[in-house]
Amino acid sequence: xxxxxxxxxxxxxxxxxxxxxxxxxxxxxxxxxxxxxxxxxxxxxxxxxxxxxxxxxxxxxxxxxxxxxxxxxxxxxxxxxxxxxxxxxxxxxxxxxxxxxxxxxxxxxxxxxxxxxxxxxxxxxxxxxxxxxxxxxxxxxxxxxxxxxxxxxxxxxxxxxxxxxxxxxxxxxxxxxxxxxxxxxxxxxxxxxxxxxxxxxxxxxxxxxxxxxxxxxxxxxxxxxxxxxxxxxxxxxxxxxxxxxxxxxxxxxxxxxxxxxxxxxxxxxxxxxxxxxxxxxxxxxxxxxxxxxxxxxxxxxxxxxxxxxxxxxxxxxxxxxxxxxxxxxxxxxxxxxxxxxxxxxxxxxxxxxxxxxxxxxxxxxxxxxxxxxxxxxxxxxxxxxxxxxxxxxxxxxxxxxxxxxxxxxxxxxxxxxxxxxxxxxxxxxxxxxxxxxxxxxxxxxxxxxxxxxxxxxxxxxxxxxxxxxxxxxxxxxxxxxxxxxxxxxxxxxxxxxxxxxxxxxxxxxxxxxxxxxxxxxxxxxxxxxxxxxxxxxxxxxxxxxxxxxxxxxxxxxxxxxxxxxx
Amino acid sequence: xxxxxxxxxxxxxxxxxxxxxxxxxxxxxxxxxxxxxxxxxxxxxxxxxxxxxxxxxxxxxxxxxxxxxxxxxxxxxxxxxxxxxxxxxxxxxxxxxxxxxxxxxxxxxxxxxxxxxxxxxxxxxxxxxxxxxxxxxxxxxxxxxxxxxxxxxxxxxxxxxxxxxxxxxxxxxxxxxxxxxxxxxxxxxxxxxxxxxxxxxxxxxxxxxxxxxxxxxxxxxxxxxxxxxxxxxxxxxxxxxxxxxxxxxxxxxx
Numbered sequence: 001x002x003x004x005x006x007x008x009x010x011x012x013x014x015x016x017x018x019x020x021x022x023x024x025x026x027x028x029x030x031x032x033x034x035x036x037x038x039x040x041x042x043x044x045x046x047x048x049x050x051x052x053x054x055x056x057x058x059x060x061x062x063x064x065x066x067x068x069x070x071x072x073x074x075x076x077x078x079x080x081x082x083x084x085x086x087x088x089x090x091x092x093x094x095x096x097x098x099x100x101x102x103x104x105x106x107x108x109x110x111x112x113x114x115x116x117x118x119x120x121x122x123x124x125x126x127x128x129x130x131x132x133x134x135x136x137x138x139x140x141x142x143x144x145x146x147x148x149x150x151x152x153x154x155x156x157x158x159x160x161x162x163x164x165x166x167x168x169x170x171x172x173x174x175x176x177x178x179x180x181x182x183x184x185x186x187x188x189x190x191x192x193x194x195x196x197x198x199x200x201x202x203x204x205x206x207x208x209x210x211x212x213x214x215x216x217x218x219x220x221x222x223x224x225x226x227x228x229x230x231x232x233x234x235x236x237x238x239x240x241x242x243x244x245x246x247x248x249x250x251x252x253x254x255x256x257x258x259x260x261x262x263x264x265x266x267x268x269x270x271x272x273x274x275x276x277x278x279x280x281x282x283x284x285x286x287x288x289x290x291x292x293x294x295x296x297x298x299x300x301x302x303x304x305x306x307x308x309x310x311x312x313x314x315x316x317x318x319x320x321x322x323x324x325x326x327x328x329x330x331x332x333x334x335x336x337x338x339x340x341x342x343x344x345x346x347x348x349x350x351x352x353x354x355x356x357x358x359x360x361x362x363x364x365x366x367x368x369x370x371x372x373x374x375x376x377x378x379x380x381x382x383x384x385x386x387x388x389x390x391x392x393x394x395x396x397x398x399x400x401x402x403x404x405x406x407x408x409x410x411x412x413x414x415x416x417x418x419x420x421x422x423x424x425x426x427x428x429x430x431x432x433x434x435x436x437x438x439x440x441x442x443x444x445x446x447x448x449x450x451x452x453x454x455x456x457x458x459x460x461x462x463x464x465x466x467x468x469x470x471x472x473x474x475x476x477x478x479x480x481x482x483x484x485x486x487x488x489x490x491x492x493x494x495x496x497x498x499x500x501x502x503x504x505x506x507x508x509x510x511x512x513x514x515x516x517x518x519x520x521x522x523x524x525x526x527x528x529x530x531x532x533x534x535x536x537x538x539x540x541x542x543x544x545x546x547x548x549x550x551x552x553x554x555x556x557x558x559x560x561x562x563x564x565x566x
Numbered sequence: 567x568x569x570x571x572x573x574x575x576x577x578x579x580x581x582x583x584x585x586x587x588x589x590x591x592x593x594x595x596x597x598x599x600x601x602x603x604x605x606x607x608x609x610x611x612x613x614x615x616x617x618x619x620x621x622x623x624x625x626x627x628x629x630x631x632x633x634x635x636x637x638x639x640x641x642x643x644x645x646x647x648x649x650x651x652x653x654x655x656x657x658x659x660x661x662x663x664x665x666x667x668x669x670x671x672x673x674x675x676x677x678x679x680x681x682x683x684x685x686x687x688x689x690x691x692x693x694x695x696x697x698x699x700x701x702x703x704x705x706x707x708x709x710x711x712x713x714x715x716x717x718x719x720x721x722x723x724x725x726x727x728x729x730x731x732x733x734x735x736x737x738x739x740x741x742x743x744x745x746x747x748x749x750x751x752x753x754x755x756x757x758x759x760x761x762x763x764x765x766x767x768x769x770x771x772x773x774x775x776x777x778x779x780x781x782x783x784x785x786x787x788x789x790x791x792x793x794x795x796x797x798x799x800x801x802x803x804x805x806x807x808x809x810x811x812x813x814x815x816x817x818x819x820x
Contacts, residue, residue, distance in 0.1 A: 009666050013652065020654045105650040108616045110667045111640035296616045 006112055010120030011127075017096040018128060037092070038135060041085040045078050045139035049146065056146040064151050068257055071147045072226060075163075075249055076219045078143065079242035080212050082136045082167045086174040087209045089132045090182075094343070097125060097179050098186055099288045104295035118288040122281070125179065133171040140164050162252035169269060170245035173276045178205060180280035187287040195337070202343045206350040214354070215240040222246070226258030234261065244269035318423045327420035334398040334477045335424070341393055341477075345428075348389025352382040356436055375444045376507035376514075379437035379457045383464070384499065386429045391468055394421065394476035418469045418538055421476060425468065430461035445514065452520045456510055459527040466534035567591055568719060568750050572622035575608050582608040583774045585622070590750045592718075595741060597765030597782075598754035599794075601802050605774045606754045607647055610723050613752060614644045626719075640668065643712035647723040647754075649704045653697035657688050657707045660696060661714055668715040675714070682710040686733070701728035709737070719750045726757060738764055762794040772802040 019030040052074055059067050090097070099121065107117055140163035148159040181201055189197045218237040225233035237243050247265025250258065319328045335341050359378035437457040442450035513520040573586040583605030590596055600606045611617040613624065615635045624631045624638075631638035651660060658679050665675040683689055686706040691699055696707060705728045712720065722741075726734045741764045744751055755761050761768065762782050770778040778785055778801055785797045799807075 006667055009663065013663065016652075016654055020652075102650045102652070105616065105646055105648070106652065107667075109614050109639065109642070109644045109646070110664065111636045111638075111669075112667055113636050293618075296611060 007116050007120055007123075010107075010112070010117060011123045014096070014121050014124035015127065017124075018093055020096070037089075038131070041088065041132075042135040042138065045081050045136055046142065048074070048077060048081075049139045049142040052143065053146045060150045065257060067147055067150075069223070069227060071143070072223050072246065072258075073219050074143060074147075075246045076222060076242055077216060078136065078139055078163075079167060079170050079245040079249075080216055082133070082171045083174040083242055083245075084209055084212050085135060086129070086132050086171040087178060087205065087212070089128070090175050090178040091205060091209075091343070093125075093128065094182065094339075097182055099291040099295070101295045104292050108292060108296055114289050114292050117292060118285050121288055122285060129172050129175040132175065133168040136167040136171065137164060140167060159253055162249045165252055166245045166249035166269070169248060169273045170242065173269075173273045174241075176276040176280045176284075177272075180276070180284050181205070183284045183287045187291050198339055199342060199346070202339075202346050203350070206347055210350060210354055212240075212242065215242065219243070222261075226261045229258060229260045231261050231264055238265070241269075241272065244272060318427070319420065323416050324419055324423075327416050328423050331420055331424045331476065335393070335428075338398045338477075341396060341398065344389060344393050344396065348386055348393075349432075351389075352385045352432070355381050355385065360440070374507055374511075375437075375440040376453065376510040377503050378440065379433040379453075380460070380503050380506050380510075382436055383429065383433040383457065383461050384503070386432065387425070387461075387464055387468065390425060390429055391471075394472065395474070395479075396477065397480060398477040415539060417475060418472055421472055422465055422469055425465040426462075430458055430465060433461065434458040441514070448517060449514045452514045452517055452524075453510060455524050456513065456520065456527075459524050459531065460506070462531045463527055463534070466531050466538060469538050470534065567625075567627060569625045570609075570613070570622070571625065573609065573612055573619045573624070574621040575605075575612060575617060576620045581774050583612075583771065586769075586771070586776055588769055588776075588779060590752070592748040592750060593745050593766075595745050595751040595753060595764055595766045597761035597768040598752060598771070599756075599758070599761060599768060599798055600771040604771045604802070606771060607723060609771065610644075610647075610721055610752065610754050614642050614721050615639050640715075641718045643715065643717035643720045645705075645708050645712045645722045645725045647727075649701065649708060649727075651696050651704060651707065654695055656693055656695055657691050657699070657703070657710075658683060660707055661710055664711045665714050670715055678714050679710075682714065686710060702730055702733070705729055706733065717749070719752070720744055721752045721754075723754045724756070725753070726755065726760060734760070758793070758795040758798060768794065770798060770801055777801045 019034060056067060056070075059070060099118070103117070140160055144156055144159035144163055148156040181204075185197045185201045186194065215237070218235070218240055221233060221235045221237045222243050225231060225237075231238070234243075244265045247262040247267075248269040250262035251266040319325050335345055356378055359375070359381075434454050434457050438450050438454035441453040445453075513523055568590040570586055570588045574584050575582045586605075586609055588596065598606050598609065608617065612619050615631065615638060618632065626638055626641075652663070655663060661679045661682065662675060665679070670678075683692060686709070688703060688706055688710075691703055696704060699707070705725070709722075709725060712722070720741075725737060729737065738760060741751055741753065745766070751764075753761060753764055765782060767781050768778065768785060769776060778797070780788070782794050782797075785794070786792065789797050789800055791797050791800060
């Protein structure tokens, strides 16, 4: 006759929310996917440190000091990976980190004070952060064994402790900082400002994660500064958070080389961790508690006028018939208003911007470092990156219970949908790399070269769009996401090889063609003919996307069949 | 005895409900009526402790409930208007979760869950997550969760939403039996027929103010009208229904 304690129940409830996703069919268990994701995040540091065992073994004859110095880069890399992993998990858990209206209405009506609720929420999220931090432990053991195993058992133990503390601090500080930022934005803003601020935070989070990754190229400055014991040589790396936690590692280890440089870095790490825990945690708890009482009376989010006008006006020149405009308006509005879609779209554009920026920097320096970063390869890379993201985005549902409305757009909305999707792809996938190609080639080779290159990229983009449309056999944003149906798991090596072969090859072909404009325009004409052929084939596919599903196999469960209305 | 004393709620500067006063004894069934946006749900949410009033108090057995809101909530069963549920639970898991948070022991809880699922014909839904349940099944889960701890006060906000006819009839009879058992029942709905049949008293709110508070029969007599629907229309419907309907039909062809 034992009464169940409330706190563990609530912790279990909030922990289960990490595996809740309204995108998926109800019988899909996300736990195996989560385990795969955690394993994937644990692998890079393990592989990197295993790869380092032999080089460190060979280096041992040169003495302790050299090994210690050489390990700084590895430590920087591992701290960076720990922080990026924490960031990725935090971003993927985005919705589970918040107290939502459902929590307020369900738990608020029960005889449970708000304090145990927010404490349980914190405990559930804290548990996740500890698991994510623990992903770095194997690498801590391996690196400590490889570097310090030769120099005494106690030094090795101390190195393990230093690594574990530093990497856990880095991971937890990153997770708490991101969570606090997210909770603050979603709690303190409403309506139009909420949307604007969410976009800003999403973009900032992606920029921070990208900055952490890009910052690894500054680590030589850390090594140089530490070798010479001169903090003034640090430069930009002084503002790169993983370096702060390398400093913490070195301070705990008590190693003498570079102490003058590592001590101030360690101070920054401690300040970051202190601010995150002493400010971030109480603020987050307070905001959750506030949300529990305020969300009950929350009115529907009023929308601003910014995209309302875009969604209404863009279709006027992109799609004239009313029903074409309706679908285009639906797609554009989902991409802007659904936070999940916006985040994925921002990620795609963010990665593309990184490629474009890196390419431009290389072109500015006139250094031939990679055939991937020429004025011909960069637009193609951007095009493929945007296409991959948008194609995946189409699979993510936005407002499933409202999908019936799209089924009423009779007769068969298939051609209408494909037309609308093609317009969205022209806008978001083809236009940006075409403009990029025009600008890069103008700058590098002049007007004729720019026009030829931009036209080639646009033609290639249109070809890709038509190819992608052939695979649109579902209603975008309105069908349940079923990861089991994706063939990406089996085909990713093919895609990777194609990417490795296509981008440089295409870039070389373009380089040759741009030098001979007459041949270039003949090739463009041929591509456009292929586009026309593909478009004609796509137009003949008239079946209703909501009911016909050529991918339907015998492995569907009864629940999935029922949900699909079959 | 449950007393609402001058309950007032403002959302910012916007008044949602003003000076709602009512007194309920065990065995009372209060029908709460009002047009959309009249303040019914706000009143209900204040009553169950989800919202705190801007002014006014709620007392239960002479005690101000805000002094120990958690203890007050322990005696309330609430079916919300919106079917907010943790949909990753199965129906028995959800009931178990709610029952545990309400402090029920495991044996009692298991027994009651089995009975509720069986009586609401949810046996077949035992092993499927609530996300795969129909609207009516979700409503049955919500009603079960509201009653599983044998509350002294039952607050039902549009409880028949999505329910089939037979379950609606069962619910109507259940409310009568709860009344006879000495429970206080608050029933908020737009379905006049149901409110007329189950309520011992009716509170009609309009534009955030109470415009009527009496028994159905007394209201009918007072206004010399044949039904509660006619009373409601007399007190709250300001537009000429036929004219508005005609204009809507014309708007379809505009």
